[in-house]
Amino acid sequence: NAGVMQNPRHLVRRRGQEARLRCSPMKGHSHVYWYRQLPEEGLKFMVYLQKENIIDESGMPKERFSAEFPKEGPSILRIQQVVRGDSAAYFCASHRDTRNTEAFFGQGTRLTVV
Amino acid sequence: DAKTTQPNSMESNEEEPVHLPCNHSTISGTDYIHWYRQLPSQGPEYVIHGLTSNVNNRMASLAIAEDRKSSTLILHRATLRDAAVYYCILRVNNAGNMLTFGGGTRLMVKP
Numbered sequence: 001n002a003g004v005m006q007n008p009r010h011l012v013r014r015r016g017q018e019a020r021l022r023c024s025p026m027k028g029h030s031h032v033y034w035y036r037q038l039p040e041e042g043l044k045f046m047v048y049l050q051k052e053n054i055i056d057e058s059g060m061p062k063e064r065f066s067a068e069f070p071k072e073g074p075s076i077l078r079i080q081q082v083v084r085g086d087s088a089a090y091f092c093a094s095h096r097d098t099r100n101t102e103a104f105f106g107q108g109t110r111l112t113v114v
Numbered sequence: 115d116a117k118t119t120q121p122n123s124m125e126s127n128e129e130e131p132v133h134l135p136c137n138h139s140t141i142s143g144t145d146y147i148h149w150y151r152q153l154p155s156q157g158p159e160y161v162i163h164g165l166t167s168n169v170n171n172r173m174a175s176l177a178i179a180e181d182r183k184s185s186t187l188i189l190h191r192a193t194l195r196d197a198a199v200y201y202c203i204l205r206v207n208n209a210g211n212m213l214t215f216g217g218g219t220r221l222m223v224k225p
Contacts, residue, residue: 004157031211033211033212033213035213035215042201042215042216042217042218043152043158043213043215044215045212045213045214048211048212056212059212091157091158093157093158093213095211098211101211102160102163103150103158103160103211103213104160105157105158105159106157107156107157108156108157
């Protein structure tokens with residue numbers, strides 16, 4: 001099992017461009033969570049998805065950010081018209097189910113907006 | 115979510131035990147105590163979790179106070195690889211798995 005895979009590991013975008021971050025959960029895991037970590041800060045929850053459904057997006061900025069987890073393929077976090085303040089590390093985590101099980105995190109995507 | 119309080123940083127010598135404290139005085143009966151750690155430039159990594167009883171696994175031990183208002187993560191022999199930020203997190207069972215990270219404790223291990 002390769003673990004949670006995120007790509008790209010590093011992404012550089014100019015202001016106004018779009019950023020697409022991908023996350024493939026562990027095999028057999030259907031619950032995906034996205035977190036953002038600003039420089040020198042802790043991780044903040046953004047969104048929780050199950051296959052084809054957004055369960056909780058309370059931590060997601062209302063504009064420019066969207067997430068999906070299609071029936072086939074990885075989960076995608078999309079940031080439109082990026083600004084310098086979007087520069088951060090974005091981590092994806094997957095769970096097997098909703099019980100109190102451990103979360104498996106990916107290595108993250110480090111987004112730099114120039 | 116119930117809040118946790120941890121020291122900002124701690125230091126340890128290599129191959130000595132480390133006790134990382136966490137206060138959670140507002141913990142409710144359904145909150146599980148989880149510990150994760152984040153090594154430099156990596157994603158968080160699960161360490162251990164428990165509800166009421168002390169727990170042991172290959173990475174660490176978790177000692178939970180009888181009143182559950184505090185807990186201690188114990189690394190039995192710190193190595194340089196254990197240098198990381200350690201997060202103590204409370205999670206309600208079956209309430210979704212999102213984790214609320216605080217500031218954590220930055221553990222520095224001296225050779």
